[in-house]
Amino acid sequence: MSLTALSNDQRDALQELTNIAMGQAGASLATLLDEFVDLSVPRIRVVEVVDLPPVLADLVGKTNLVSAVRQSFQGYLRGEAIIIFGEPGCQALADLMGFEGELGESGENELLLDVANVLSGACLGGMMEQIRNFTETNGPAELSFSMPLVMARQVMAEQLIDPQKVQWSHALLLEVNFTIKNRDFIAHLTMLMPEDGIEKIRGIIDEFIAAF
Amino acid sequence: MSLPILVVDDSAMARKMLIKSLPPDWDVEISQAENGVQAIEAYRAGKAAVMFLDLTMPVLDGFGVLEALRKEDLNSMVIVVSADIQPVAQERVMSMGAIAFVKKPVSSELISNVLKQYGVI
Amino acid sequence: MSGEAFSFNLAETVVKWLDVGIFVLDKNFEVQLWNNFMAHHSGRAADEVVGKNLFEAFPDLPKPWFTKKVNTVFLLNNFAFISWENRPFLFRFAHNRPITGGADHMYQNCMLLPLKAEQGKPEAVCVMVFDATDTAIAQNLLKEALEAISEISNRDGLTGIYNRRYLENRLSSEFDRTRRYGGTFSMVLFDLDFFKKVNDTYGHLAGDKVLVEIAARMKAQLRTSDVLGRYGGEEFILILPETPREGAHLFADRLREMIELEPVIYDNITIPVTVSMGVTEHQADMPSYTSMTHQSDLALYASKAAGRNRVTCYDPSLEKLAADKH
Numbered sequence: 001m002s003l004t005a006l007s008n009d010q011r012d013a014l015q016e017l018t019n020i021a022m023g024q025a026g027a028s029l030a031t032l033l034d035e036f037v038d039l040s041v042p043r044i045r046v047v048e049v050v051d052l053p054p055v056l057a058d059l060v061g062k063t064n065l066v067s068a069v070r071q072s073f074q075g076y077l078r079g080e081a082i083i084i085f086g087e088p089g090c091q092a093l094a095d096l097m098g099f100e101g102e103l104g105e106s107g108e109n110e111l112l113l114d115v116a117n118v119l120s121g122a123c124l125g126g127m128m129e130q131i132r133n134f135t136e137t138n139g140p141a142e143l144s145f146s147m148p149l150v151m152a153r154q155v156m157a158e159q160l161i162d163p164q165k166v167q168w169s170h171a172l173l174l175e176v177n178f179t180i181k182n183r184d185f186i187a188h189l190t191m192l193m194p195e196d197g198i199e200k201i202r203g204i205i206d207e208f209i210a211a212f
Numbered sequence: 213m214s215l216p217i218l219v220v221d222d223s224a225m226a227r228k229m230l231i232k233s234l235p236p237d238w239d240v241e242i243s244q245a246e247n248g249v250q251a252i253e254a255y256r257a258g259k260a261a262v263m264f265l266d267l268t269m270p271v272l273d274g275f276g277v278l279e280a281l282r283k284e285d286l287n288s289m290v291i292v293v294s295a296d297i298q299p300v301a302q303e304r305v306m307s308m309g310a311i312a313f314v315k316k317p318v319s320s321e322l323i324s325n326v327l328k329q330y331g332v333i
Numbered sequence: 334m335s336g337e338a339f340s341f342n343l344a345e346t347v348v349k350w351l352d353v354g355i356f357v358l359d360k361n362f363e364v365q366l367w368n369n370f371m372a373h374h375s376g377r378a379a380d381e382v383v384g385k386n387l388f389e390a391f392p393d394l395p396k397p398w399f400t401k402k403v404n405t406v407f408l409l410n411n412f413a414f415i416s417w418e419n420r421p422f423l424f425r426f427a428h429n430r431p432i433t434g435g436a437d438h439m440y441q442n443c444m445l446l447p448l449k450a451e452q453g454k455p456e457a458v459c460v461m462v463f464d465a466t467d468t469a470i471a472q473n474l475l476k477e478a479l480e481a482i483s484e485i486s487n488r489d490g491l492t493g494i495y496n497r498r499y500l501e502n503r504l505s506s507e508f509d510r511t512r513r514y515g516g517t518f519s520m521v522l523f524d525l526d527f528f529k530k531v532n533d534t535y536g537h538l539a540g541d542k543v544l545v546e547i548a549a550r551m552k553a554q555l556r557t558s559d560v561l562g563r564y565g566g567e568e569f570i571l572i573l574p575e576t577p578r579e580g581a582h583l584f585a586d587r588l589r590e591m592i593e594l595e596p597v598i599y600d601n602i603t604i605p606v607t608v609s610m611g612v613t614e615h616q617a618d619m620p621s622y623t624s625m626t627h628q629s630d631l632a633l634y635a636s637k638a639a640g641r642n643r644v645t646c647y648d649p650s651l652e653k654l655a656a657d658k659h
Binding site: 009012013015016017019020021022023024026027030036037039040041130133134208209212 | 222223224225226228229232267268269270294295296297298300301315316317
Binding site for chain 1: 411412413414418420
């Protein structure tokens with residue numbers, strides 16, 4: 001479906017836009033956890049919703065158990081951020097945040113929600129900032145976020161999304177990940193946007209490219 | 213003779229953004245590299261008196277390039293240009309021989325300040 | 334923002350009256366704004382609270398945790414959220430839902446926003462407090478209902494002990510667990526001797542009473558880990574985790590004797606009751622849990638054949654009885 005394809009130049013520009021935004025998210029996470037965070041090269045996929053489970057599994061690792069948080073965003077762009085944590089790192093999180101002793105499931109959930117919220121807020125907020133700088137926007141380039149919610153604990157990545165329950169037919173998927181190597185910690189921030197978002201992003205990217 | 217400078221970044225967009233922010237009257241011959249391995253090749257070919265280096269790249273990242281240059285008796289003024297703004301990242305690159313760290317998105321003002329500071333322009 | 338058509342400040346009025354708690358803290362945690370929701374629910378008016386340190390005005394607040402939460406917003410310039418599911422409330426307010434709801438306080442969701450001029454650093458944090466009591470009550474009711482349904486589907490309607498469905502599942506999982514992690518467990522299959530005669534002589538209601546009474550007496554003797562269920566009309570299974578056959582045999586015999594010694598009274602009629610029992614223990618070479626039911630079944634048959642009112646432990650010599658049964 002030609003509507004949903006991005007050209008190489010557009011992909012490259014979107015990747016750079018995401019890269020700039022994720023730097024801020026990485027710095028926020030580093031401040032929160034007081035550890036150096038390794039940033040990944042952003043990955044972009046345009047998928048049919050039915051392919052989301054294997055694509056996610058491919059991005060995150062097929063055989064690993066993960067926990068995930070979802071948070072919707074709306075405003076200039078709308079979509080859903082899904083923050084996927086590798087399982088061994090979840091345990092490390094309490095330690096990283098300076099909690100001693102046993103946390104219990106509720107306490108662990110709260111940490112996952114807090115970290116997820118920091119990552120999505122900083123990264124998407126960072127993208128909005130770039131968009132404001134480089135483009136003439138129709139309407140304010142602002143986003144608001146809904147409360148983050150725990151989606152799943154200790155499941156396979158492929159089980160996270162049930163395509164039957166998703167209202168969209170296509171999605172634009174941006175993925176970045178943040179690793180703390182010596183703590184075995186990894187958090188993937190995947191930002192999903194529906195078809196109308198893809199068109200809007202295409203327009204933004206074209207303006208971004210034209211500015212240089 | 214034009215000063216040979218190298219712009220290293222896996223993103224064509226990022227290279228364009230950087231090149232656009234260079235001082236307009238600077239007499240330079242610009243080469244580009246997509247990853248650390250290409251960067252080192254260009255350096256060895258004498259094309260990188262000044263190098264603008266991204267950190268997050270596939271194949272060989274910015275840290276890898278700095279490491280390699282150090283071993284080859286660093287003969288390039290390396291300015292790291294990165295979205296990774298963690299203070300630890302900045303300290304690390306400076307200690308590995310970079311002369312400056314510029315945050316993305318770059319501004320012409322920032323770039324020209326750094327170049328002036330090191331007597332390049 | 335407009336509202337200039339009015340004689341009052343539109344935004345201020347809305348913030349004041351909105352049915353959501355709104356308060357603002359500066360970097361020193363001094364209250365800068367306190368709307369009516371906060372005033373009415375806390376019992377402290379705005380002029381009492383504004384300008385004061387929040388924790389001095391409300392010493393019961395969880396200070397270290399909330400300080401950390403707010404400071405993260407100042408530091409990272411990001412929204413933050415608090416969910417009732419992790420922390421039921423920030424302020425302990427009374428709720429205004431029906432008293433039959435099952436909640437004794439207001440459940441709250443909170444949102445924290447950094448407040449700043451345009452692109453600057455946050456100078457204050459706005460905290461919004463949403464009443465989530467309805468959601469919390471509904472969620473708790475749902476949880477209770479699901480638990481009840483789960484219980485019903487696993488229980489025998491007459492006696493209240495577990496049913497066959499649950500017993501099969503439990504035997505299977507106990508079997509798998511033992512095979513994977515080691516240890517042992519035993520199973521006692523027993524039934525009421527001459528139960529058909531009880532029903533024929535005294536009627537079905539008497540028969541029901543016997544079943545209920547026997548189940549209750551047995552249940553009272555169990556350890557917390559033991560599982561008692563009704564397997565068939567007058568057939569029961571007792572699963573004894575971490576118990577080898579000798580211990581199971583002893584325990585079974587004690588139960589058998591307890592039942593023999595005390596008849597069941599129904600409507601002034603004394604009904605003597607005895608049980609026959611078959612015991613077996615998990616063996617490493619068993620292919621599946623059905624081996625356990627097969628073996629205890631043979632042992633039970635042996636008890637019947639030998640005169641009833643006794644306990645028999647399975648041993649391989651009993652296999653010849655399998656032919657006799659058919």
